[in-house]
Amino acid sequence: MFKTEKNYLRILIDNLPDLIYFKDAEGRYILSNRAHYTSLGAKSEEEVLGKTTFDFNPPELAKQYSEDEKKIVMSGEPLIGKEEIAYHRDINKMRWHLTTKIPIKSEEGAITGLVCISSDITERKEFEEMLKRERNQLRTLIDNLPDIIFFKDVDGRYILNNIAHLRSIGMQNQEDVLGKTTFDFNPSELAKKYHDDEMQIVKTGEPIVNEIEQAFHKDTGEFRWHQTSKIPIKNEFGRVIGIVGIAHDITNQKQVEEERERLISELQKALNEVKTLRGLIPICANCKKIRDDQGFWTQVESYIQDHSDARFSHGLCPDCFKQLYPDISRKLSEKKPDPEKN
Structure with a gap:
């Protein structure tokens, strides 16, 4: 039964997309699932067992992984959900991993190894970076x-x-x-x-x-x-x-509109104050007085002055002068030179 359960477990981990591997306390691989050994560029688990991270990864990455694992072995504390860069030898590309490493302890509590699980989160990180770029672009736009x-x-x-x-x-x-x-x-x-x-x-x-x-x-x-x-x-x-x-x-x-409204109002007020004469004006045929809106008869000049901006300067025409002042008119005409004698 134990062997059957072990086979079931192996089938399970080999068909998971996550990278799963076990290491001993010295950092040597003791189990590697298909996703993991494929990412290391190996064709089988046997090519990985007994080796370390330094055999498959760039030195700077291998050094970081090794230091993290040594801290776990020393402290007994797991590393949970660390985002880190990983090199995939099978595709010759760097990928983003979300990695958890948990210490394996003996019955006496001694650290005997590690179980590690890494999920490839490259697409998520790229999406986050795209969102970050778009957010920065949006921020730049709206701030300007x-x-x-x-x-x-x-x-x-x-x-x-x-x-x-x-x-x-x-x-x-x-x-x-x-x-x-x-x-x-x-x-x-x-x-x-x-x-x-x-x-x-x-x-x-x-x-x-x-x-x-x-x-x-x-x-x-x-x-x-x-x-x-x-x-x-x-x-x-x-x-x-x-x-x-x-x-x-x-x-x-708004200020321009208010100024325009003010000017329109002032213009309307001015137009309302303008006095014009139009339409039929009732005038006496004999004395020439005009009947106003209240029914009173007034002199022509008074009516015009009340209903327009016109003003009168009074004088006499030659005919009226001769009629009103005949003697003076005759004397003035006698003093005028005869144009035919000149």
């Missing part, structure tokens, strides 16, 4: 945008802020903001509005897009106008797991 950008969890705690946002809330370091909320940086009435909006997004999953709102900039001590969008971040199941906020400072635009 003029817009305010921030990420929050579902409780409204900051988990990422770009430089523009950090500056606007009076902070310099990302670490000083992580885990805090809008209430730590904004006036209470504004913070409550922001928080209520965000909790509504978490509840409904619906974004807020291009909302015009006021924001307090602690770095300048002034209120500014923002055009803000807040978008829910959802996991693969559609559950909201956070919020990304983007705010564009439109203060200058």
Whole structure:
């Protein structure tokens, strides 16, 4: 039965993708599964047994592995989940391993050897490195945008802020903001509005897009106008797991709009004050007085002055002068030289 169980165990470890090997207290291999001896460039376990890590690995790697194992033998403490570089001779490439090495103890407690298990985590490490690069690229991008950008969890705690946002809330370091909320940086009435909006997004999953709102900039001590969008971040199941906020400072635009509205208002006021004459004007055929809007008859000049910006300078035309002052008119005409005599 013991032999059968041993065979079952051997079949099991030889068909696992992980590298499994046993060593004695001096670091010599006493068991190596197929994945392990293949990675060493060997075609069978027999080519590995009795040899050490120095027979198969570059000196600097072999030295590190040997030192780790000696520490385990000396201390009796296992090495758990160490990420390390390993050389695969079969493909002539370096790979990432997640390695655990556990001491084997005799009944008396003496360390007689080690059992080691290494999982190839190269794909995971490459994926992590890709994510790290993409995160750095994203960080570089958002930190160089003029817009305010921030990420929050579902409780409204900051988990990422770009430089523009950090500056606007009076902070310099990302670490000083992580885990805090809008209430730590904004006036209470504004913070409550922001928080209520965000909790509504978490509840409904619906974004807020291009909302015009006021924001307090602690770095300048002034209120500014923002055009803000807040978008829910959802996991693969559609559950909201956070919020990304983007705010564009439109203060200058608002000031231009307000100035334009002021000018339009002043122009409208000026136009309302402009007096013009138009339409039918009721005038007496005899005395030439004009009936105003209240039904009173007034002189022509009075009516025109009341309904326009025109003003009158009074004088007499030649015909009226002759009619009103005939003697003076006759004397003046007698004094005029005769053009035919000249």
